[in-house]
Structure formats: C-alpha cells, structure tokens
Ligand SMILES: Nc1ncnc2c1ncn2[C@@H]1O[C@H](COP(=O)(O)OP(=O)(O)O)[C@@H](O)[C@H]1O
C-alpha cells in the first residue's frame with residue numbers, strides 16, 4: 182500500500198498542527214510521500230504565508246523596504262521550528278530569498294517559498310527526504326504544466342525513495358525559473374505525485390471532515406458527502422467548492438486513483454471518497470451544491486433568430502474576438518443569453534456589444550451584471566423525476582427570482598442563475614429542500 186498525503190495550509194499553520202500531521206503520517210507506514218502547502222491561517226483574521234510573500238515581494242518590486250515583512254515571515258517559520266524543538270536554521274535560506282527579492286526574480290518564485298520552506302521544515306520533522314519541486318515538476322515554454330516530463334522525472338526520482346517530502350504549488354519553467362500553479366495549487370501537486378508513484382490512494386488533509394454538501398460558510402454544519410465521483414466533483418469544484426482545486430483530479434483520474442478528503446483535526450473521521458464510479462447510492466437526490474458570484478449576462482434578441490443559420494456562431498465570435506470565454510449559453514426562439522465572468526467582461530463590454538451588432542445585427546442587446554451561478558450536482562438526479570421542479574419550488578418559496586436555468590445534457594447538474602444578493606439564500610433554500618427535509 183502506497184499513499185500520497187497532501188496537507189493544506191490550515192493543517193500546517195502552527196507547530197501544534199505540525200504535531201497532528203506527524204502523528205497522522207507516522208500512524209501508517211504507507212503514508213510515504215508528503216506534499217505540504219505553506220502555513221495557512223492560525224485564526225480567522227490571520228494572513229496565509231503565501232499572501233505575506235506576495236505582499237513582501239510587491240514591496241521588493243517597487244524597490245521599497247521589505248525587511249520587516251520578510252522578518253515577519255521568518256518569524257512564522259521560527260515559531261514552528263521552536264515549537265517542534267527542531268535544531269534547524271533557515272537563516273541561509275532567508276538570506277538567499279532576500280537576495281533574490283532584491284534582484285526581482287519574480288512573483289511566482291516569491292510565492293513558492295512558502296511551500297519550499299515548509300517542505301524543508303516538514304522533512305526535518307518527519308525524518309523524510311526533501312525533494313525540491315523545482316527539480317521534479319515542470320512547465321512548458323507556453324506556461325502549461327508538462328505532464329509527460331514531470332511524470333517521468335518525478336517517478337524516477339521517487340522510485341527508490343522510501344519516504345519523501347515534495348512541496349506543493351510550484352515547479353520549474355524550461356529556463357529553470359520558478360512557476361506556480363494557480364492559488365490552491367498544492368492540491369494539484371499532490372495529485373501529480375500520486376500518479377508518478379502509482380499510489381493506491383491520494384489523501385488530501387484539510388480542516389473539514391470531507392467534502393460537504395454545501396459550503397460550511399453558508400450552511401452551518403452541512404451533511405458530509407460519503408462518496409462522490411470525479412465528474413460530480415469536477416462540477417462542484419469548478420463552481421467554487423474550494424476544498425479541492427478544480428484541476429487536481431486530472432492526474433489521478435487517468436490512473437483511477439481515489440482521493441480521500443480527510444480532516445487533520447478529526448483524523449478518525451473517514452472523510453469523503455472521490456472515485457471514478459460507484460454503485461453506492463447517494464444519501465440524497467443531490468450530491469452537492471456550489472456556486473460563484475460575479476457573472477454578467479448578455480441577452481441578445483432578434484426575431485426569428487432560430488432560423489438564421491450561423492447566428493449563434495456569430496454571437497460567440499464577438500466574444501472570442503475580444504478574448505472572452507463564456508460560461509453558459511441558454512437560448513430561446515428569439516433570444517440567446519451569454520453568461521460571462523464580470524471582471525473579464527467589464528473592460529471590453531462595449532467592444533463586444535459593437536462586435537455583436539456588426540456580426541449578427543440583433544434587434545436588441547441587454548446586459549445585466551451582479552449575477553451568481555449555482556450548480557446543483559448529483560448522479561442521482563438522472564433517475565429521479567422532478568428535480569428541477571423541486572428547485573424552482575424551493576426558490577419560489579424563498580422569494581427568489583430565477584434568472585436562468587440550464588440542465589447539462591449528462592443530467593448530472595442543473596445550473597441556476599440568480600442575483601448576487603440572493604446567492605446565499607438560494608443555496609439555503611435548495612439545501613433545505615433536498616437535504617434538511619430528508620433528515
Ligand atoms: N462543499 C465544501 N465542503 C467542504 N469545504 C468547503 C466546501 N466549500 C467550501 N469549503 C471550504 O473549503 C475549506 C478547505 O479548503 P482550503 O481552505 O483550501 O483548505 P486547505 O488549507 O486545507 O488547503 C473549508 O475550510 C471550507 O471553508
């Protein structure tokens with residue numbers, strides 16, 4: 182049995198958390214490969230080390246004095262080192278970091294030091310070997326992750342190592358400079374390592390006892406999801422369920438390696454299993470609910486548009502020409518609506534409108550901002566009639582106006598558009614309808 186264990190920032194925020202982590206790792210000999218994040222928040226208003234590093238580097242980039250900021254970061258590590266009674270010194274490491282910050286080596290390098298240093302501390306504490314991710318995780322010239330080279334080099338490097346710590350979140354560009362994944366990217370590293378070592382399980386340890394049916398910041402103590410498929414998870418994490426990075430499933434999915442989400446603060450809880458397929462029936466019709474704010478809808482009207490061949494393509498071309506990706510495109514007989522990310526769209530809004538007029542000659546264009554999209558996801562929905570009806574009914578009872586509904590052809594998800602202001606109430610109403618009433 183071979184396991185890769187990734188610990189998130191919340192699991193590594195302090196010496197006390199490190200102690201829990203070591204207990205978990207040493208509890209099973211199979212937990213051979215450890216992927217740590219940078220120290221996260223110790224309390225609600227605390228700052229993650231990654232954010233401290235970004236802030237510190239921003240000063241360095243402006244040639245402003247950053248010594249106090251860097252010192253505060255060093256103190257966070259020192260507190261952990263002292264709390265664990267380690268004899269390790271990071272003095273030389275911080276001297277190199279300071280020099281590189283002064284030389285403006287890059288924002289990604291700066292952010293990556295959180296995981297790099299935590300990896301060194303973790304390896305010393307566990308008695309595991311440290312492997313710098315810059316030597317084993319690679320990106321291509323165009324910035325894409327180089328899965329083939331990484332798998333080969335990482336697999337070979339770890340093959341004969343009994344135990345190792347590989348820091349999450351970063352790797353190297355072809356010229357050797359550091360590049361990070363997007364925020365939360367240590368989850369991706371964990372998955373990459375699991376694939377490279379042909380792990381039996383990828384354990385992802387965090388501060389909640391599994392993937393929950395809804396965001397615990399919106400629903401107090403939501404029910405846990407026992408088992409979820411990769412496809413369901415992809416829908417939920419893409420739509421904002423931040424417990425696992427949306428790209429983290431790809432490396433393990435191709436190998437059929439299950440992911441087990443676990444809680445460092447409650448290690449006896451079996452957590453959530455993320456699998457390719459299962460005959461286990463979900464407890465409720467829906468598996469989970471997730472959502473994101475910050476969308477904008479562009480409603481286009483033109484009489485008889487449905488009979489005009491190429492109309493849809495011309496509309497979408499207006500977005501493509503302006504470098505804007507779209508989320509959903511529900512359409513009617515004489516109307517078509519394109520949902521886009523508001524922050525991406527805002528600056529180019531009038532260019533897109535002009536392009537639509539030029540390319541598709543619509544009768545009217547109407548833009549509405551401050552919308553939220555909610556995904557109701559579940560493999561159980563396919564075999565249950567009336568799910569959309571129940572969602573509508575729940576939202577109507579909560580006095581929420583539904584702006585859009587879109588059911589994926591896989592019948593795995595239903596997407597609902599509501600006003601930003603209704604976002605949390607809508608999630609509560611759906612949770613109550615499908616989960617609370619059944620408990
Ligand atoms: N559906 C969900 N299930 C569990 N946690 C969720 C969900 N949606 C959002 N979260 C949030 O995700 C957090 C865990 O992710 P993250 O903060 O990235 O942890 P880590 O520091 O371990 O990487 C939880 O504390 C919770 O607030």
Ligand SMILES: N[C@@H](CC(=O)OP(=O)(O)O)C(=O)O
Pocket residue numbers: 188189190191218219221229231232295349350363364365366367368
């Ligand atoms: N430390 C990085 C990468 C990461 O994955 O962190 P966490 O596991 O705490 O989400 C970030 O804050 O984005």
